[in-house]
Every structure is written in structure tokens, then in C-alpha cells.
Amino acid sequence: MDVKDYDIGDIDMAWCPGCGNFSIIKIIKRSLAELEITPSDVVFVSGIGQAAKLPHYLKCNFFNGLHGRSVPVATAIKATNPRLTVIADSGDGCNYGEGGNHFIHGIRRNPDLLHLVHDNMIYGLTKGQASPTSMKGMVTPVQVDGVILEPFNPLTTAIALNASFVARAYCGDQDKAVDIVKEAIQHEGYALVDMLQPCPSFNEINTYKWYKENTYYLEDDHDRTDRSKAFEVATDLDRLALGVLYTREKPTFEGQQQVYSKEQTPLWKRGQHDPDTLRELIKKHRD
Amino acid sequence: MFYIIGISIVLAGQAGQGIQTVERLLTRILKLDGFHVFATKEYMSRVRGGANSTEIRVSSEPVRAYVDAIDILIPIDKEAMKRLEPRIGTGTLIVGDTSYLGDVNNLLEVPITELAKDLGNKIYSNIIAVGICCGMLDVDMNLAKDYVRTFFKEKDDDIISKNVEAIEVGFKRGKDARDTNLISLDISKDDSIKDDLLLHGGEAISLGAVAGGCNFISSYPMSPSTAVLVSLAQKTEELDIISEQAEDEISAINMALGAWYAGARAMITTSGGGFALMTEGLSLAGMIESPVVMHLAQRPGPATGLPTRTEQGDLALALHGGHGEFPRIIIAPATIEECFYLTNESFNLADEYQVPVIILTDQYTIDSYYNISSLDPTKVENTRHFIKTGEEYHRYTITESGISPRGIPGYGKGLVCVDSDEHDQQGHITENFTVRKQQMDKRLRKLDGFFKNMQEPAYHGSESPGTLVVGWGSTYHAIREAINRVGDESIAHVHYSILHPLHPSTGDILNKAKKVVIVESNATSQFGRYIRAETGIKTDATILKYTGEPFSVEDIVKRLKEEI
Numbered sequence: 001m002d003v004k005d006y007d008i009g010d011i012d013m014a015w016c017p018g019c020g021n022f023s024i025i026k027i028i029k030r031s032l033a034e035l036e037i038t039p040s041d042v043v044f045v046s047g048i049g050q051a052a053k054l055p056h057y058l059k060c061n062f063f064n065g066l067h068g069r070s071v072p073v074a075t076a077i078k079a080t081n082p083r084l085t086v087i088a089d090s091g092d093g094c095n096y097g098e099g100g101n102h103f104i105h106g107i108r109r110n111p112d113l114l115h116l117v118h119d120n121m122i123y124g125l126t127k128g129q130a131s132p133t134s135m136k137g138m139v140t141p142v143q144v145d146g147v148i149l150e151p152f153n154p155l156t157t158a159i160a161l162n163a164s165f166v167a168r169a170y171c172g173d174q175d176k177a178v179d180i181v182k183e184a185i186q187h188e189g190y191a192l193v194d195m196l197q198p199c200p201s202f203n204e205i206n207t208y209k210w211y212k213e214n215t216y217y218l219e220d221d222h223d224r225t226d227r228s229k230a231f232e233v234a235t236d237l238d239r240l241a242l243g244v245l246y247t248r249e250k251p252t253f254e255g256q257q258q259v260y261s262k263e264q265t266p267l268w269k270r271g272q273h274d275p276d277t278l279r280e281l282i283k284k285h286r287d
Numbered sequence: 288m289f290y291i292i293g294i295s296i297v298l299a300g301q302a303g304q305g306i307q308t309v310e311r312l313l314t315r316i317l318k319l320d321g322f323h324v325f326a327t328k329e330y331m332s333r334v335r336g337g338a339n340s341t342e343i344r345v346s347s348e349p350v351r352a353y354v355d356a357i358d359i360l361i362p363i364d365k366e367a368m369k370r371l372e373p374r375i376g377t378g379t380l381i382v383g384d385t386s387y388l389g390d391v392n393n394l395l396e397v398p399i400t401e402l403a404k405d406l407g408n409k410i411y412s413n414i415i416a417v418g419i420c421c422g423m424l425d426v427d428m429n430l431a432k433d434y435v436r437t438f439f440k441e442k443d444d445d446i447i448s449k450n451v452e453a454i455e456v457g458f459k460r461g462k463d464a465r466d467t468n469l470i471s472l473d474i475s476k477d478d479s480i481k482d483d484l485l486l487h488g489g490e491a492i493s494l495g496a497v498a499g500g501c502n503f504i505s506s507y508p509m510s511p512s513t514a515v516l517v518s519l520a521q522k523t524e525e526l527d528i529i530s531e532q533a534e535d536e537i538s539a540i541n542m543a544l545g546a547w548y549a550g551a552r553a554m555i556t557t558s559g560g561g562f563a564l565m566t567e568g569l570s571l572a573g574m575i576e577s578p579v580v581m582h583l584a585q586r587p588g589p590a591t592g593l594p595t596r597t598e599q600g601d602l603a604l605a606l607h608g609g610h611g612e613f614p615r616i617i618i619a620p621a622t623i624e625e626c627f628y629l630t631n632e633s634f635n636l637a638d639e640y641q642v643p644v645i646i647l648t649d650q651y652t653i654d655s656y657y658n659i660s661s662l663d664p665t666k667v668e669n670t671r672h673f674i675k676t677g678e679e680y681h682r683y684t685i686t687e688s689g690i691s692p693r694g695i696p697g698y699g700k701g702l703v704c705v706d707s708d709e710h711d712q713q714g715h716i717t718e719n720f721t722v723r724k725q726q727m728d729k730r731l732r733k734l735d736g737f738f739k740n741m742q743e744p745a746y747h748g749s750e751s752p753g754t755l756v757v758g759w760g761s762t763y764h765a766i767r768e769a770i771n772r773v774g775d776e777s778i779a780h781v782h783y784s785i786l787h788p789l790h791p792s793t794g795d796i797l798n799k800a801k802k803v804v805i806v807e808s809n810a811t812s813q814f815g816r817y818i819r820a821e822t823g824i825k826t827d828a829t830i831l832k833y834t835g836e837p838f839s840v841e842d843i844v845k846r847l848k849e850e851i
Contacts, residue, residue: 056706076553079503259527282484282662285490
């Protein structure tokens, strides 16, 4: 497939010049095209924020829902129709702040989806407040004396929860990011990609230059099945590791549903419940 | 000597003492033997201890409402007596043991605990209590013993035979009381009801849901709504249902919306606090025009309130919950049959109109039951409303009815784009004011045709009544029985099971009455205020109860006599 197959044509995009989201949408389109996934087989589920507008800017099915709620929606879509490729795609505030509880329990459920988090360490759409991943000391119009909260670490959290796939990518390096995103889509189970991106409008600390200087790629010999090692790598905030930190094969949420034990047919294709079975269930209440 | 027609038996004990087992055994045995029965329970928000009770009414005729009066009280411990004291009258026969009851009036002395210990364990006390009732009511003893054997069939043979013995021991005591004319019960049996169904409101809702094609439930446990989640979860072996216990109610409603989007028929079940958390998702359903069925089992608030008690206090929440303006349907089943059929219908309504349908019940509805003849899972014809999309599909096409054909991803060549932002016909985010107004108008006219096939509110009595009693939801049977007891021909009764949109006939119905009296289990007459907002008619009097207990027949009789 061609990347252009995902183009939606002339549309007014709400992102600022220089925004990392322009790179991320390219990374997504390339990944899908290279994996030969047709637009009508993909569902993007997003929340609220500048990142969450991404599904509007490419050809796909989408459910642009509420702030923080994309993972439960995506989980249910995948469970209802496992044939769809489902991507939960939103920002750091959406996924780690408002949706923190869903992040934790989404990992525990292990639905087969890509959870792509645009992580620019700041709130963009609400104009520059701290996000859960903002670094300590960052001064904002609300955090007037600088951030005093410990930054949320999505990778250690995910590894602690024994997530099925945990990766960090950087949008400024598209080729490598495409490799990571493709692998995450193909991975069977929950796959977190924390996608580092600058916010040229509001984040003056974590710039393109800063990311260049403070990130590195994991070596090829990194053992991604070694949970302790992955955790140790993820705790290092001085140098942010890029690549796939951790993977673990495990049964998916939808794969363990009784409804798919005999057949894979999506729920919508199945008829009503069998009336005779219903009659039997009702009759049970005779005694 | 007590001469009683149609009796109420109350069994009481601590949580964990098996009062619910007693209720289940006794109602089933009585019904199988041809008695009409009604049962409801009240329980504390705890797992052990406290004082819980169950009321079982037994009659020759259908009996379907809660009464305060206790004809026979069987307390299995002394705490229960204190708790039930206000309901113990001069006519109440108390059955039990002086060792823990002390000196009480009208005592039929049966050393239940001692008899149980003789059988090897005091846990047999509750089965002895079942036996006593069976003896008093002249139940077919073989039937009772067979039922006990079946009921405990998973247990060891020794335990089964001990339980059968316990029934026999109790039965003898009950029969002795009857034979010695200490009591005389004049209740005839009706063989035609032996195949009747006994199921509580929670189970009826769950069966109605699967009859309506429900194949997805996501919920967070909260009393008293959990029964529906449990019941559907237990059907996943026989039926194609995905059942998920969500991490919170916010997740639950969002999962349900995701499931509908992908082609499932999904529901949630919750209570007031959980529904409050879901209102953000409810509003999302309004904006993306997603069908969803929400069961809201009310309990008294505010906040945690009385978690295991009953109230009709969340109508205003159901009516107004969720930011912004969007159409919704609110249903409040009045009977077990309506719990089943209206829940079934809710899935069709949600699907047809692409709106949230809220089923408003309460703890009393969920935990009460009486024998009904049948439920037909094919009576309501299920209609499916999603389409196969073409390449040029637009999710929010402007139509005259306001209802845009709903596609689902993966069925057809079109893309299904839904957005919580205001959106254009394709589903893309917009800030165009003209489009905003078009989409608002489109959404708000969706229910214009709603009443074309919907039932009128139930109406009993004279069309130009002196007093018109207005009720909704779970108060139905208590109002019916109360009006029958008062026996005044000038009283009529209108009862609403579909609350919103309000039936257009309402103004006319109310205007024909000299006096309108509304009955509600809340403190501020929420339905009365809603009727006034919709019709301009103010009710003349209110009969309100908000102690956390259900309305009893006596409550309504007393207040009704004051009002006519």
C-alpha cells in the first residue's frame, strides 16, 4: 500500500508549526502502509488534546471520545470485533493523567492494541500547564514555582504491571520510530509506545535538541524478555532509552472471552441469542 | 387463636445466617405446592452480623406488594426482634426460643436452636424454620423434602439427609400448632400456578436484556445494581456475551459505547454514585449518537447514603445527568414482567433512535419477586438498525427524522467517524456555527416520533376521578393494593413506566381529576416537579417516603385516607 492511501486531502490541521505531531502522523501512515492494513480495517480511538485530533487527519475509522477514556473504548471495540486493527492514540495528559486508571487496568487486561502516547511532557491545548510527565522544576503559568511532583514514568509502570510490549520512540527519528510502531501493531497483545515529541509552543525545555542529547537507542543485544533489566533501563531519566524495552507473550483479553472459544466471528455478524436457549433460561425459574 | 387470611411471614437473622436460603427454599416450595407468594428482603450493608429480614406473603390470590404487618415472625436471633419491633403488632405470632427471645407476647415456643443442635449443628436452624412454615401451611411434605434434596444436591449425602430431617422436625412443630388450633390458616392452593416463574427484578432485567440481544456488559459492582452484572456474567457459558468488570464506572460506560460502535448491543448496570461518574459518558453517547442501555438501580443518597436500601431519588439525575442538551429515554419498570419486556424493548429503542435508554429501578424492584405465569423471549420483535456502508458514507447525514443511518467499522467500504467534539456530517471536528446548529437540531428531533408505537401510561378507575393517584416505577403494586383496600370508587390511578419523554396525554389525564395525589419514594417529589415543568400542572398533594424502606400498602392506605 501507498502512504497516500491514508491521505484525507485538504484539511485544516490545528497543530502549531514545528509540532511533533506532523512527524507522528507520517510515522503512523508509513507503518500502516508498510503493514498493508487498509484504512477501513483500522479504528483509531483518541481522547482530547492536540494529539487526539490526529485521527481526523488521515483516512481511517475513528472514535474521538472523551479526555482520558480511549483505552476502555479501544478495548471494547477490539473485543467486539477482533478483526479490526485498533489503535488508541492520544497525548500524555490524556493517557497518564485523566486516563491513569484506565492505563493501569488496560495493561492488566492485555487487549491486542497499539497504545500510542504522544509524550511532549506538557499540556499543549490548554496552553502550557504541567503534564504528568513534566520534569521537576518546569515553571508554567500554574506551576509557578516549578513542578514539584515526581514525573510519572509510564515505562516503569508498564513493566511493573508486566505489560506485554513496552517501547519508547522519538518522533524526530522517523525510520526508527516506524520500525517500533510496526512491531507494536504486529505484536499480539497490549503494546505501549511512549512517543517522545517536542512542543515548540510551550515546552522550552524538552526541545528537538534536548531529545537528541538525552536519548539513546538500546543495543541490538538488549534482552527484551529480561524484566529486571528493562525496569532498570526504564528508571534512568538522565538518558532516555529508545526502542523496545520489554515484551512478554501472554493471552489477550479478547482471546480469552468465552464468545471466541469456538468461533472468531465478530459479535455484529452473529444473530440474536437462540430463543430456545432463552426459554430454557427462563424455565429454570420455575423451581 | 389467630385467624388469618393471606399471611405475611417474616424471617429474620444476622447476615450470614442463611436468611436468603430460607427465602429461596420457602418461596419455591410454597409456589410448587400451589400458593401465590411474594417475597422481598431488607439487609444491612455488611457481610456478617447485623439484622436482616425477608418478608414472604402467602395467599390464595396473586399478591405482589410489601406490607408492614407481620402475621408470623420467626427470628433466628434476638437482634432481629429489636430491629423489627415497630412492625410487631398484637396479632403477630412469634415463633422461636425463649432462650434468646425472652418473655414476649404471642409466642409459639419452638426451641429452634436446640432442635438444630440435636441434628448436629445449629446451622440447621433456618431449615427448621422453613419446616415450621411448611407445617403451618399444610404443605405437601413429600414435595418439600424432594425440593430440599434437589436444592442441596451438590452437598454430601449426610448433609442432604440432615437438611431433610430438619424440614421434618420443623414441619412437625408447625403441624402441631395447626392441629391444636393454635393457628388456623385459610389459604387455598391453586394447582395452575405450579409452573409459574419466580424471579426477582434483577434477574428479569438480565433476561430481558438477553432477549433484547444484549451481548456485552461492562460494569463496576455497586449495590443494588450488581445482580444484573452477576446474572449476565453467569450466562456467558450458554450465550454469546462478553461480560467485563471494569476498573471504574467511567471505564464501564466508555466500554459500552465502544462495543456499540463496533456492532455489539451493550449495557451497563450501576447505582446513583456510579451513574454520577458515568454522566460524562452519557453525554458522549448524546454527542456521538450512540445507542446505550443504562440500568440505574436507585438507592438512597446523597453520596453513599443507605447502600442496601431503596429510594426513587435519582430521577432528576437520570433526567438531567450529563452536560449539554441531548435526547434520552427513561423507563421505570413497574412489575417483574415490565422489567423483562421493557428492558428487551430498551435495546431496540436505543438502537432505533441512537440515544441512551436509562432503565430506572431501585433496590426494592431488584430484590422483590412474586409468581408470574410466563415470560416470552420472542414477544418483542428485535429490530437491528445498523447498515452496510458505501464508500461515500457519512455518519451524521442530515435527515428529516434526525436519525442518520448508523454504520459500524468493518461492515462495508465506508469509514465510520464519530467525534465528541461538534462535528460535520462526516464526523469531523468543526467550529462552524451553522453546522453546529444543524447537528444540534438533528439530534434534538430524533425522538419526535417516539410515542407512535409506545404504550400509554397504565390507568385504573374512573376517567373523571375525585382523586387521581399518580405513581411511577416500583410503587405500582403497593398503590394498587392500597386503593383496593380503601375501596373508594372515586379514586383512580395512573402509573408511568415510561417517564421521559413524558407521555403527551399527561396534561389531559391530570386535568380530569378533581385532586391529584402523587406517590413517590423520595423527599422532594421529583416526578411531580417534572410533570409540572412539562405540563404546568402542580399536584395537589404528595405521599412521599424516604426512610430507605419501600412503601408498604399500609403507608399508602393511611395517607390516601387522609387525602380523599
